[in-house]
Amino acid sequence: MNPYLYESKNTIIHRLDPRTKILILMATFVIALAPSTLPHAFAAVTLVIIYASLGRAWPVIARMRNFLVIITVFTILVWGIIPRGGEILWMFIRRESLVFGVLTAIKIDAILLAGMVFLATTRNEEITIGLVKMGAPYVMCFAFSTALRLVPTFAQTGSTVVEAQKSRGLELDTGGLWKRMKSYVPLMTPIFLVSIRNANLMALALEARGFAAGKSRTFYIQLKMRLRDWIALALTAVLLGVSLYIAS
Amino acid sequence: MESEIQNPKSEIIEIDSLIFRYRAASDNALRGVSLKIREGDLVVIMGPNEAGKSTLCFTLNGLIPHMVKGTLDGAVRINGMDTRRQGVRSLFSHIGLVFQDFESQLFSTEVELEVAFGPENLGLPIDEIKDRIRRALELTGLTNLRGRQPATLSGGQKQLLAIASVLSLEPPILCFDEPTTDLDPKNKRRIFNLTRQLLEQRKQTLIVIEHETEEALSADRVVLMHDGRIAADGPPSEILRNTRRLEECRIMPLQLTDLFEKLGGNELPLSIEEAKKAWQNNSFQLLPNARKKLDESDAEKARCYGRPLIEVDDAHFSYGPDMSALRGVSLQIRDGEFVTILGQNGSGKTTLAKHLNGLLKPTRGEVRVEGTSTARMSATELGRRIGYVFQNPDHQIFEETIQAEVLFGPKMLGVGEKRAQAQARDALETVGLWERRSEDPFTLTKGLRQKVAVASVLATRPGAIVLDEPTTGLDYGELRSMMSLVKRLNESGHTIIMITHCIWIAAGYAHRTILMSEGRIVADGPTRGIFAREDMLSKADIIAPQIVRFSNELGTTILSVEEFLQCTQKTINHKP
Numbered sequence: 001m002n003p004y005l006y007e008s009k010n011t012i013i014h015r016l017d018p019r020t021k022i023l024i025l026m027a028t029f030v031i032a033l034a035p036s037t038l039p040h041a042f043a044a045v046t047l048v049i050i051y052a053s054l055g056r057a058w059p060v061i062a063r064m065r066n067f068l069v070i071i072t073v074f075t076i077l078v079w080g081i082i083p084r085g086g087e088i089l090w091m092f093i094r095r096e097s098l099v100f101g102v103l104t105a106i107k108i109d110a111i112l113l114a115g116m117v118f119l120a121t122t123r124n125e126e127i128t129i130g131l132v133k134m135g136a137p138y139v140m141c142f143a144f145s146t147a148l149r150l151v152p153t154f155a156q157t158g159s160t161v162v163e164a165q166k167s168r169g170l171e172l173d174t175g176g177l178w179k180r181m182k183s184y185v186p187l188m189t190p191i192f193l194v195s196i197r198n199a200n201l202m203a204l205a206l207e208a209r210g211f212a213a214g215k216s217r218t219f220y221i222q223l224k225m226r227l228r229d230w231i232a233l234a235l236t237a238v239l240l241g242v243s244l245y246i247a248s
Numbered sequence: 249m250e251s252e253i254q255n256p257k258s259e260i261i262e263i264d265s266l267i268f269r270y271r272a273a274s275d276n277a278l279r280g281v282s283l284k285i286r287e288g289d290l291v292v293i294m295g296p297n298e299a300g301k302s303t304l305c306f307t308l309n310g311l312i313p314h315m316v317k318g319t320l321d322g323a324v325r326i327n328g329m330d331t332r333r334q335g336v337r338s339l340f341s342h343i344g345l346v347f348q349d350f351e352s353q354l355f356s357t358e359v360e361l362e363v364a365f366g367p368e369n370l371g372l373p374i375d376e377i378k379d380r381i382r383r384a385l386e387l388t389g390l391t392n393l394r395g396r397q398p399a400t401l402s403g404g405q406k407q408l409l410a411i412a413s414v415l416s417l418e419p420p421i422l423c424f425d426e427p428t429t430d431l432d433p434k435n436k437r438r439i440f441n442l443t444r445q446l447l448e449q450r451k452q453t454l455i456v457i458e459h460e461t462e463e464a465l466s467a468d469r470v471v472l473m474h475d476g477r478i479a480a481d482g483p484p485s486e487i488l489r490n491t492r493r494l495e496e497c498r499i500m501p502l503q504l505t506d507l508f509e510k511l512g513g514n515e516l517p518l519s520i521e522e523a524k525k526a527w528q529n530n531s532f533q534l535l536p537n538a539r540k541k542l543d544e545s546d547a548e549k550a551r552c553y554g555r556p557l558i559e560v561d562d563a564h565f566s567y568g569p570d571m572s573a574l575r576g577v578s579l580q581i582r583d584g585e586f587v588t589i590l591g592q593n594g595s596g597k598t599t600l601a602k603h604l605n606g607l608l609k610p611t612r613g614e615v616r617v618e619g620t621s622t623a624r625m626s627a628t629e630l631g632r633r634i635g636y637v638f639q640n641p642d643h644q645i646f647e648e649t650i651q652a653e654v655l656f657g658p659k660m661l662g663v664g665e666k667r668a669q670a671q672a673r674d675a676l677e678t679v680g681l682w683e684r685r686s687e688d689p690f691t692l693t694k695g696l697r698q699k700v701a702v703a704s705v706l707a708t709r710p711g712a713i714v715l716d717e718p719t720t721g722l723d724y725g726e727l728r729s730m731m732s733l734v735k736r737l738n739e740s741g742h743t744i745i746m747i748t749h750c751i752w753i754a755a756g757y758a759h760r761t762i763l764m765s766e767g768r769i770v771a772d773g774p775t776r777g778i779f780a781r782e783d784m785l786s787k788a789d790i791i792a793p794q795i796v797r798f799s800n801e802l803g804t805t806i807l808s809v810e811e812f813l814q815c816t817q818k819t820i821n822h823k824p
Contacts (some may be wrong), residue, residue: 004399006357152399157643162608164644167636168704169628171658186656189646195689197590197642198352204306205353207315208345209413210369213337218371220364244804 004152005060005119012228013055018130020229024051025118027236032110034247038099041106047239048110052117060120061113070107075105085246124149129219139212154195161190260421260453261285261308266322268303268312279476279673280322287420287754290447290454292464295473296498296723297693299459302348305425308455309343310336326421333550341370345514348426350407354398359390361703362398362409366417377416380795388442404435405595416771421454422446428463429721432592435780436460441632459723461500462794464488465518467473472497489516498725503752507809510817520798527802530818538815539804546774549759554583557712557743558604558634563613569778573599574610575767583711586735586744588754588775591764592789597747600764601714604745605634611648628661635710641694641701650692650700651676651685657708675706677731685715695726700809712743719750731757752793755779756808763788780805 008014013021027049052061061068079101086095122130135165162172165186167215172183173211256385261284277549285291297299306312312333313320324331324341339400347353356362363384367377385391388408392400394557398409407427426441428436440463446452456467464470470487472480474497480487488494491501491509501509504523505516513530517523535541558581566573581587586795602608603615606622615622617633638644647653654675658668676682679699689700698718705713715734719727727750735757738744748754754761756773762776763771765788771778778784779796792800797808806812 004357004397006397008395010398101763123361125357125361129651136775149355149357150660160638160640161643163602164636164638166627166645167607167631167638169631169659170707171627171660186644186646190643194640198349201347201349201352202355204311204315205347206355207336208309208340208347210337210340211368213340213631214371216371218368218374218377220361220368220374220377224375 004149005064005116005121006122007057007060009056009121011054011056011121013051013057013117015228017223017225017229017230018122018126019134019223019225021118021122021231022127022130022234023233025114027113027240028114030244031240032107032114033106034243035103038103038106040243040246041103041110044243045106045110045113048113048117052113055117055121057117057120061116064116071112072105072109075108076101079104085105119148123221125221129221129223132219133223138217140176142211148197150195153198154187154191157194157198158187158191161187161194164190180206258287259284260287261455262325263304263307263325264323264325266304266307268300268307268318268320270303270316270318273318277318277476278307281473281476281478282322283471284482285453285455287453288447288451289468289733290443290456290466291469291471293457293471293473294459294461294464294465294497295479296501296725297695297721299473299497300476301473302425305345305455305457306425307331308421309345310334311345331478340366340419341417342419343421343423344417344419346411346414346424348423348428348429350403350410350430353410353413354406357397357399358394359385359396359401359409360394362413362418363416366413370417375695380416380418384412387415387445388412396560402435404431404438407435407439408433408442411439415446421453421455426459427456428458428460432789433751433791434592436749437791440466453689459500460495461488461502472499474498485518488518491516498723500724500727503793503809504798507795507812510809510813511818520794520801522649524801533817534804534815535803536818538806541815542738542776542804542806542811546759546776550774552584556580556620556645557583558745559614559616559619560600560603561614561616563600563603563610563615565603565608565611570768573767574603576613577767577769579772580612580713581743581745583743584738584741586738586746586757586759587762588746588748588758588760589762589764590748590751590754590790591620595764595788596767597682597764597768598716601636601716601745601747604712604714605636606630606780607636620660630683631657631708631710632661633711635705635708635713637698637701637713637715637718639704639720641697644701644704645689645697648688649686650689651682651688652705653700654685654704654707657704661708663708672703672707672710675703678706678737679703693721693726695730698722698726698730701729704818706737710742710817712745713744715744717749719748719753727753751790752795752808755793755796763790765789776805776807779807 032044035044039066052058082092082095082097084096084100089098128141128145132138170183170186187192261282263283266278266281267276269276281304293301306316307324314335322781326339331339336792354362356365360381363381364377367380385394388411390408390412398406427439443454443456447454458464466483467484467808470484471478486501489505491506494501502518505518508516508526511532513526515526517526560577560579563574563577563789577600591597603610606625606627609623622630645653647656651672654672655668658671673682679702687797689697719730722730722746731753734744758775761775762769770788771784780793780794782800785792795812796807796808805813
């Protein structure tokens with residue numbers, strides 16, 4: 001099974017230069033956070049949805065759906081119970097609180113979706129080289145993209161440990177909150193120890209293959225800004241401008 | 249050797265009375281190692297765990313002392329360069345290191361990029377990098393997978409990729425640290441073929457740490473390590489015949505050599521061909537009633553089996569669309585059996601085993617334990633009946649003392665405090681760790697940690713125990729101790745279901761063998777019957793152990809050295 005978000009496909013988004021995609025991602029954050037009305041927020045999230053469709057990132061998003069649903073529900077709940085103006089809809093929940101909750105949830109979802117599309121269409125190494133070409137130091141970029149890569153590795157170790165402890169009788173989903181929290185101790189210790197050990201070995205393996213050994217490093221992936229990149233950036237700039245104009 | 253005289257090779261590695269102690273360790277890991285290795289040689293280093301083999305590897309490219317801290321005495325020179333002065337960053341292109349754990353060496357998102365990483369660091373021009381990638385992938389046979397994500401490869405392919413990613417640096421010296429430990433037999437053979445190819449085509453200097461004695465046969469030199477020192481050093485024909493020294497170093501002697509030594513033969517064979525000659529020259533013969541004797545002892549074991557414990561009925565399972573892992577498996581395991589499941593990686597062994605204790609439930613078909621479908625039993629109920637020992641003990645050990653670790657299972661299953669204590673004590677006594685119960689399990693060796701894992705399963709008093717590759721990473725001494733424990737458990741009434749890649753263990757210990765291939769059972773029967781048919785084994789890409797193949801040539805399938813000794817008649821005693 002593929003534990004990573006990246007899926008190798010041949011779409012226009014996959015082919016964009018990683019620098020373009022990094023800039024689009026940053027612009028999307030602004031576009032997603034700008035709206036203060038529901039229709040505007042819907043428009044922003046629609047843009048992200050179009051972007052996701054162009055990159056055929058839906059299978060990846062589908063894999064993360066539980067995460068998205070949890071974030072959405074929590075955001076609406078938390079903001080929904082904080083009193084704001086407007087008439088009371090139900091119990092103590094006021095209209096404006098609910099609207100604000102939904103608005104915030106849409107904004108957060110838009111940002112998460114944009115991030116997922118970025119990771120689904122950009123290889124780790126492309127992120128590294130993109131950042132390097134934008135002026136960041138190589139070692140830092142490598143550390144950043146490797147951190148992204150380690151998250152699913154932790155998850156895999158985690159699922160093995162869960163299986164091992166379950167077969168010794170550990171029950172994770174019964175009992176009160178305290179009991180449940182306590183039942184995670186047998187999981188965390190092995191996960192941390194195995195992960196630390198693996199990270200150590202990886203550091204040695206990196207060193208043995210000459211990580212950051214010389215001053216001049218070649219990058220196997222050659223980047224080139226093409227016409228499509230400039231068009232994508234121009235389009236993004238226009239959308240960013242329009243969005244900020246509407247919001248102001 | 250002739251080549252030695254005609255063409256004296258220069259010494260590419262010089263190690264001079266090397267002593268190393270890890271920081272915070274109480275003892276030296278290397279205690280004065282001196283070794284010279286000539287260019288173009290294949291040197292196989294063997295020895296028990298903790299002998300200092302991996303430590304020695306780490307000193308070769310400067311990981312010790314530059315990355316791994318400690319106190320180093322003596323000198324290591326690679327191509328004349330002192331590793332203490334040069335550091336990993338100038339040595340990595342001279343000596344490539346492939347670690348045992350291939351998972352943590354791969355960090356790229358594409359096979360091609362993984363192989364490119366080393367040459368990129370060398371700062372080579374793009375075209376040269378492309379050439380090197382092509383050559384490395386061709387040698388390892390991964391060319392067709394160049395666009396794949398490493399995480400989606402099989403274990404064997406991952407190990408080949410780890411090798412390819414070091415090959416692309418094209419270092420004059422390569423060092424493999426137990427490259428085949430985690431691999432199935434088919435992939436083991438692929439790695440061995442690769443090392444042979446490297447020697448022939450690239451005149452590569454190769455240092456390989458290996459547990460498989462049979463593979464040391466093709467080496468130029470075998471170095472035995474023990475206790476941080478070199479215990480023996482010489483051509484394989486000499487070292488591998490010294491079975492006493494091998495046993496001292498906890499290395500498995502070749503089964504045929506061992507057999508002839510114990511029979512008192514006057515020539516010790518290393519291969520089946522040599523054994524055939526030696527057998528005739530010594531006028532050894534199998535007892536006329538050998539086959540009957542063996543069949544009787546097999547029948548004796550079968551008489552002890554009780555009622556059906558586990559029944560698998562046309563079970564299908566898939567991890568997702570197009571990821572079918574079981575395609576209609578049916579079998580019945582009776583109380584008291586000792587079953588081993590053999591097959592390559594991805595053949596469905598582990599998936600099947602996880603069905604037996606309900607970690608997985610079949611998507612179609614049924615698995616019944618003591619007559620009840622696992623679909624209708626809770627994890628706790630199943631856990632009481634069937635214990636599961638995972639491959640890596642580190643995935644489950646978390647307590648600060650061995651005793652607490654072993655108590656965890658019974659407590660979780662709701663056993664009362666007093667009884668839990670008694671069960672834990674029994675379990676620890678069985679595995680021989682009761683005396684050390686208050687020690688921290690993390691400070692134990694891998695072999696002992698594996699025993700803690702077995703004890704923690706035993707403490708729940710399951711009727712049957714599933715063991716998933718319980719001997720991976722253990723040396724011969726630890727392995728024998730683990731297997732005699734498993735054997736004792738079986739003799740005291742536990743049903744044993746064991747997955748293993750170690751074919752001689754399956755042959756020597758299990759009463760029944762199941763061969764799996766592509767999610768199906770291709771053969772299932774008494775171990776002797778299965779190993780009598782080498783053609784059937786080869787369908788699952790398995791080669792029978794040396795001694796079994798030899799016995800098949802004699803016409804009677806014999807599964808272990810001990811059995812052979814019981815069945816052999818010495819017509820003329822040659823022993824002086």
